[in-house]
Amino acid sequence: MTDIQSIIAKMTLEEKAGLCTGANSWSTTAVERLGLPEMTVSDGPHGVRRVEDLDAISAPSLPATCFPTASCTASTWNPGLLHSMGQALAEEAIALKVDVLLGPGANMKRSPLGGRNFEYFSEDPCLAGEMAAALIQGIQSKGVGTSLKHFAANNQEYRRFAINAEVDERSLREIYLPAFETAVKKGRPWTVMCAYNKLNGSYCSENQRLLTDILKGEWGFEGLVVSDWGAVHDRVKSLLGGLDLEMPGPKPLRVQKVVEAVRSGALDERVLDEAVRRILGIVFKAAQTPKGGRFDLEAHHALAQKVASEGMVLLKNNGLLPLQAPQHIAVIGRSAEKPYYQGGGSSNINPTKVAIPYKEIQARAGQAELTYAAGYPEDGSYQQALIDEAVDLARKAEVAVLCVALPASKESEGYDRVDLDLTAQQVALIKAVGAVQSNTVVVLNNGAPVVMSAWIDSAAAILEGWMMGQAGAGALADILFGRVNPSGKLAETFPLRLADTPAYLNWPGETGTVRYGEGLFIGYRYYDARQQPVQFPFGFGLSYTSFKYEHARVSAATLKDVEGVTVSVDVTNTGKLAGQEIVQVYVHERKSTLVRPEKELKGFSKVELQPGETRTVSIALDFRSFAYYHPAYRQWVTESGEFDILVGASSADIRASLAVTLQSTLNLPCILDRESTIQEWLEDPRGKAVFEPMFQQMTAQLSSLLGGEVGGMDMLGFMMIMPLLSILHFQESVLPMPADELVDGMLAQAHALQI
Ligand code: BGC
Numbered sequence: 001m002t003d004i005q006s007i008i009a010k011m012t013l014e015e016k017a018g019l020c021t022g023a024n025s026w027s028t029t030a031v032e033r034l035g036l037p038e039m040t041v042s043d044g045p046h047g048v049r050r051v052e053d054l055d056a057i058s059a060p061s062l063p064a065t066c067f068p069t070a071s072c073t074a075s076t077w078n079p080g081l082l083h084s085m086g087q088a089l090a091e092e093a094i095a096l097k098v099d100v101l102l103g104p105g106a107n108m109k110r111s112p113l114g115g116r117n118f119e120y121f122s123e124d125p126c127l128a129g130e131m132a133a134a135l136i137q138g139i140q141s142k143g144v145g146t147s148l149k150h151f152a153a154n155n156q157e158y159r160r161f162a163i164n165a166e167v168d169e170r171s172l173r174e175i176y177l178p179a180f181e182t183a184v185k186k187g188r189p190w191t192v193m194c195a196y197n198k199l200n201g202s203y204c205s206e207n208q209r210l211l212t213d214i215l216k217g218e219w220g221f222e223g224l225v226v227s228d229w230g231a232v233h234d235r236v237k238s239l240l241g242g243l244d245l246e247m248p249g250p251k252p253l254r255v256q257k258v259v260e261a262v263r264s265g266a267l268d269e270r271v272l273d274e275a276v277r278r279i280l281g282i283v284f285k286a287a288q289t290p291k292g293g294r295f296d297l298e299a300h301h302a303l304a305q306k307v308a309s310e311g312m313v314l315l316k317n318n319g320l321l322p323l324q325a326p327q328h329i330a331v332i333g334r335s336a337e338k339p340y341y342q343g344g345g346s347s348n349i350n351p352t353k354v355a356i357p358y359k360e361i362q363a364r365a366g367q368a369e370l371t372y373a374a375g376y377p378e379d380g381s382y383q384q385a386l387i388d389e390a391v392d393l394a395r396k397a398e399v400a401v402l403c404v405a406l407p408a409s410k411e412s413e414g415y416d417r418v419d420l421d422l423t424a425q426q427v428a429l430i431k432a433v434g435a436v437q438s439n440t441v442v443v444l445n446n447g448a449p450v451v452m453s454a455w456i457d458s459a460a461a462i463l464e465g466w467m468m469g470q471a472g473a474g475a476l477a478d479i480l481f482g483r484v485n486p487s488g489k490l491a492e493t494f495p496l497r498l499a500d501t502p503a504y505l506n507w508p509g510e511t512g513t514v515r516y517g518e519g520l521f522i523g524y525r526y527y528d529a530r531q532q533p534v535q536f537p538f539g540f541g542l543s544y545t546s547f548k549y550e551h552a553r554v555s556a557a558t559l560k561d562v563e564g565v566t567v568s569v570d571v572t573n574t575g576k577l578a579g580q581e582i583v584q585v586y587v588h589e590r591k592s593t594l595v596r597p598e599k600e601l602k603g604f605s606k607v608e609l610q611p612g613e614t615r616t617v618s619i620a621l622d623f624r625s626f627a628y629y630h631p632a633y634r635q636w637v638t639e640s641g642e643f644d645i646l647v648g649a650s651s652a653d654i655r656a657s658l659a660v661t662l663q664s665t666l667n668l669p670c671i672l673d674r675e676s677t678i679q680e681w682l683e684d685p686r687g688k689a690v691f692e693p694m695f696q697q698m699t700a701q702l703s704s705l706l707g708g709e710v711g712g713m714d715m716l717g718f719m720m721i722m723p724l725l726s727i728l729h730f731q732e733s734v735l736p737m738p739a740d741e742l743v744d745g746m747l748a749q750a751h752a753l754q755i
Contacts, residue, residue, distance in 0.1 A: 004280045008273055010034060016276045017258035020239065022249030025229075026054045028283060029249065039283045041226075041247070042096070044147065045070065045103020045119060045135075046342070046469065047349035048089060050096040057229070057248065058346075064092050065300040065470060066342050066349035070105060070131075071447050072311035072466035074121035074491035075541070077582040078606050079134030085307055086138020088300045093144045095295040099286035100145035100191055103347075106132040106179040107154045107195075109448070109492050110522050111503040115157035115416040118343040118447025118467050122491040123523025123538065125175060126601045129182025136187030143289030145190030145282060148183050150228055152176055152210060153516075154195035157416045158508035161230070164198040167516045170594075172199075173629035173636075174520055181219055190223045190282050194243060196231045202241075205231040211242030224278040229346075236261045244275040297352050301471045305355070308468040309475035310580075314486040314542040315494075316462040320439050322482025322544060323399060327368050330393040331358050332375045332433060333403035333443075340405030340445040341468050345413025355473035357403055357443070364481040371397065375433075376425045380407055387429050394437040401480065402433055402459075405445035416508060420451040420498045427454050434458025443476055449494040452535055464490075482544060487580035487606070489541035489650065493523050496535050502526035524651045525597035539584050539601070539650035545575030545611065549583075552647045552656030560663045561638040564622040569647050569656065571617055573609035580608045583617045586646040586654070587625055592639055593683070596628055599646055621645070626662055632671045638664040670751045674743055678727065679720040686753040690746050691724070698727075 008016070015031050023029040023038060030038040043049040048064040051057070067073070067085055076082070093101050105116075109123045121128035136146045153165040153176050167176060183189065192215060195204040204210060205227050215221045224244040232238045232246045235254040246254070261267035314321065323329075336357040342349060362370050373390040377383050394400040404426050411417050421427070434440045435458065442459040444450065447467045456462070463486070465476050478484040495501050502525075506517040521529050524538040548571070555566040567585050583606075586599035603619035626643060627636040640663050648654040670686045681687040682695065705715050719727065724746075728739035735742060 002284045004277055004284070007034060007036070007280060008276055011276065013259055013262055013269070014255070016272050017255045017262070019279055020245055020258065020272070020275050021235070021251050021255050022245070022247045024054045024250065025057050025248040026051060028245065028279065036280065037283060037287050039099045039286045040097060041100040041102055041147065042093070042098040043102045043346045045101070045105055045347060046073070047347070048092045048096050048098055048101060049347065049349055050098050061350045062096050063350050063352045064096060065297070065304055066351040067304045068308045068311050068469035068472060069118045069343055069347070069447060069467040070121045071118050071491065072468055073135075073307060074127060074131050074311075075313050075466065075488040076307060076310040076606075077127065077489055077491070077604055078310055079130050081307055081310060082131055082134040083138035083141075084303060086135045087142055088295075088303050090139045090142035090144035091295045092300065093139075094142065094289060094291055095293050097291040098144070099289070099291070100147055100282070101139055102147045102149065102193065104132045104135045104146070104183075105149050106183050107150060107152070108176055108179065108522060110155040110516070111501055111507050112420055112449045112492070112495065113417045113498075113501075113507060114155055114448070115411055116345070116413050118411065119347055119413070121179070123493065124491070124601050125178035125182075127491055127604065128179035129186075132179060132183035133187035136183060136189045140188070140190065145286055146187070147191040147193045147226060148180060148187070148189040149193035150195035151180055151192050151204060151215065152195060153199050154197055156508050156514065157414055159512065160414070161196045162198065162512065163509055164201060164513040165516065166200060166513055168519060169631040170629050171516055171519045175522060177214070184215065184219045184221050188222070190285065191226050192221060192223065193226050193228055194231055196228050203231070203233055205243050206234060206237040206241035208241040216242060222281070224275075224282050236267050239267060239271055239275055244278045301353065304469045305471035305474045308472040309478055309484045311466060311488045312468065312475060312479055312486060313464040313488040313490055314461070314479070315464050315536055316456070316459060317542050318460045320399070320441060320460040321463075321480060323480055325366065325368070326398040328397045328399075329361065329365060329368050329370050330390075330397035330400045330437070331361055331370055331372045331403070332390045332394060332400055332429070333405075334374045334376055334378065335405035335445050336361070336372065336401070336403040337374070339468075339473055341470055341472050343412055343447050343467055344408050347413065351470040354470045357473040357476060360473040360477035361401060361480065364477050364483065375402070375429045376404075376423065380409060380423050380425075382425045387425070387432050390429060391432045391436055394433045394440070397437065399439040399441070400433050400437040401441050401443060402430060403443045403445070404430065406447070406450065411447050417448070420449060420495070422450055430455040431458045441480065449492060451495065451497060453496055456535070482577075485544045485577050485579040486541065487543060487582070489539050489582045490536055491538070493527060493534050493538045494536040495527075496533060500527075500532055500534070520597055525600065528598035528651070537650050537652035539582070539648065540652065541582070541650070543579045543581070545573055545577045545579040547579075547581040547609070547649065548572045548574045549647060549649070549655035552658055554645060554658050554660055556660070558661045558663065560665050561623045561626055562665050564620060564625065565645075565660060566618050566620050567603070567645055567647060567658065568616055568618045570614050571607055571609065572614040573611050576611050578608070578610045580606055581649070582606045583619070584648045584650065585619045585621065586648060586651065587621065588644040588646060589626070589639070590642040590644065592628070594628060594630065599651070601651070633668055637666055637668060638662060640664045667755065670753070672747060672750055674725050674740075674747070675723050677721050677723055681724055684750070685755050686750040689753060689755070690750045
């Protein structure tokens with residue numbers, strides 16, 4: 001064990017300040033005098049982007065496997081597979097001399113317009129958290145670090161370096177933070193990367209509440225916090241906020257400022273020492289894994305294909321798929337020849353090789369005749385001639401496989417999408433091909449949902465191929481021909497229209513601030529609450545086989561919150577093909593003091609079944625599965641009462657509903673104050689004990705008034721939601737003391753009561 005404290009004691013102030021800023025674009029600063037090595041980091045998240053020249057930000061990077069992006073990997077709902085992908089990423093990092101991989105991203109998909117959504121997992125924190133934790137564990141199991149990013153509320157690209165995300169406490173705790181919390185607690189990432197944006201008025205890079213109080217304090221994060229590249233505005237403030245390492249470097253003037261701040265007393269040297277301690281802890285950990293060597297290109301390409309084949313989602317199928325040995329296939333669409341398999345920006349990988357959909361289809365088509373037409377141009381222009389050519393081929397064929405990819409101009413890191421549409425040419429192409437060929441399969445490649453109302457009826461089948469990674473073409477061909485039974489399900493809702501989406505009225509913000517006005521209600525939470533139809537719901541995906549759910553049961557019908565409960569269901573493959581089913585468990589609270597979503601995902605499990613096989617799937621629910629964050633108590637609370645546990649094949653396909661009674665074990669402090677209503681006094685156990693005698697007196701005195709309607713009002717109902725103090729103000733003439741004093745006295749009693 002290296003004695004970090006004694007090393008810190010030997011370091012000069014300049015050396016300590018220097019260590020907290022990068023030496024170049026990708027490495028930390030070595031201190032040769034003390035034998036402190038440098039540490040090299042690289043993007044992330046779905047491949048190793050090891051930039052050759054470490055002084056450059058985006059010079060050519062060394063070849064590495066480009067795995068599918070997070071939209072696709074999340075749709076596998078298979079943490080075990082992400083663990084394997086993580087191990088492969090780590091092997092490549094080791095070969096490419098990278099100590100820490102900059103990923104995964106665990107932000108929520110607040111709006112499908114987010115330009116970077118392809119790098120994020122889901123609209124649901126439970127799914128995103130589990131996937132992030134699995135990837136982290138996989139990577140770190142090989143001695144390579146991760147950087148969980150971008151902490152936090154990084155949900156748009158518009159004004160991405162400075163936008164102020166205004167998020168209420170409850171939405172932050174229940175929606176925007178839990179995926180990070182799960183990833184930190186379960187995955188134990190070596191590093192966490194702060195976001196560029198501000199959160200509630202303070203840059204994430206200097207947000208003490210976020211970085212120090214919540215991440216390091218409440219969640220017990222032991223690693224280092226690194227800035228996003230260029231996210232630091234004031235180095236001293238960022239150190240005070242809890243940001244340990246600034247990247248990229250070098251930044252000698254800023255280092256100097258830190259030195260001066262310590263000398264002037266503006267920065268306590270112990271704050272700097274703490275950052276140094278955390279950085280050295282990770283630097284030494286990284287140094288334990290020898291770097292260099294090779295990785296198995298072919299094995300990783302095959303793994304990338306496996307991930308893609310589990311992440312692709314079959315959205316529609318009128319029976320055309322899997323293809324039944326057609327003799328003439330028209331392959332249409334530019335992306336069949338030039339695959340769109342990853343997104344633009346810092347995650348862009350230099351692939352080791354790229355599988356081509358046309359070739360992969362050809363390889364599985366046997367003796368069938370294949371024809372090809374581009375269908376749409378590379379730029380966004382409209383060219384009718386390309387459509388005409390495609391229609392001609394489609395008409396002559398038995399089946400048309402229409403490959404349509406969103407152009408990079410419509411989605412990337414750096415800018416948001418402006419709509420959810422395919423290009424006008426692509427829509428016209430699908431409609432025209434569908435009109436002459438009833439056996440048309442549309443294969444989509446995109447990082448985030450597109451709307452389909454204009455063309456969905458033209459397709460006999462739709463396969464969502466996502467940004468499928470370098471080997472995705474093999475996966476899509478396998479699915480088309482039935483060599484792989486599709487098993488992906490959507491990790492995000494596909495809406496019918498942009499105007500239906502949760503953040504529509506609060507996007508992308510103005511005058512520097514974006515208000516998360518929809519609160520808790522993003523994704524299916526929103527569509528559920530509005531009872532709004534969607535194109536494809538969260539958790540949805542078709543298979544070539546069918547599954548029956550039977551004997552759903554809970555380990556206890558009445559439970560204490562701290563005990564949790566296990567939900568089990570027997571799932572049978574009732575079709576003719578082997579397949580995998582993703583069982584989802586949602587929780588619904590029947591009656592709660594604060595508003596809650598209709599249902600929330602709290603567990604899931606993917607199970608593989610042979611035809612006719614039955615297996616029992618069990619999913620454990622814990623305290624947090626039933627709790628919500630109460631901003632007034634500043635803690636997670638459970639309420640005693642009835643809950644429904646919903647076992648579903650998707651968020652909209654609930655196969656069983658199980659009622660349980662929860663007993664809360666919490667003894668919450670009294671939060672009554674001068675503004676508390678009569679009802680709140682009566683609902684609070686301490687308040688009730690103090691106030692009930694007076695309440696009985698009041699209702700007796702006012703019985704003639706409270707019995708019915710006065711002035712057209714239900715007086716009792718009205719009184720219940722009035723603050724006690726306000727009611728007493730009206731009666732002050734008959735009170736023994738001023739109403740304020742009376743209520744203050746009762747409050748003091750209630751707060752002091754031991755129950
Ligand atoms: C991105 C990060 C990335 C970093 C380094 C930033 O612009 O937001 O995700 O890790 O650059 O490339």
